[in-house]
Amino acid sequence: MALLATQVPTPAAGLVPAYSAAAATDTFVPDDRTFLYVKNTNAATRTIQVLTPNSYRGLAIADPAPTIAATTGELVLGPFPADLWADPTTGLALITPSATAGITYAVIRIAVT
Numbered sequence: 001m002a003l004l005a006t007q008v009p010t011p012a013a014g015l016v017p018a019y020s021a022a023a024a025t026d027t028f029v030p031d032d033r034t035f036l037y038v039k040n041t042n043a044a045t046r047t048i049q050v051l052t053p054n055s056y057r058g059l060a061i062a063d064p065a066p067t068i069a070a071t072t073g074e075l076v077l078g079p080f081p082a083d084l085w086a087d088p089t090t091g092l093a094l095i096t097p098s099a100t101a102g103i104t105y106a107v108i109r110i111a112v113t
Helices: none
Strands: 026-028 034-040 046-050 073-077 093-097 103-109
Touching: 034 046, 046 073
Parallel strands: none
Antiparallel strands: 026 093, 034 073, 034 103, 046 093
């Protein structure tokens, strides 16, 4: 498990995201301006599950697990407000892919200037 670094684009330079290879579980710091960019280069489709440990007004929230296409699949997920996505103990959001081969992530936070 790795804590994925959050990357922030700038108005002047933008951002060329750096991607990290997926592990069985990875974490990132969630907030209402943070997105997860996922790429799949494997020949099989994958699902990317983001654990929702909290509830909304006492109601459980289903963990989203969208499918990402094979070979050239790209998917942007988010935003991830901390009140819903942050683990109460660690303060981090947890990602679990259906398989790790060919999956890479970039965590991107849109700054407000």
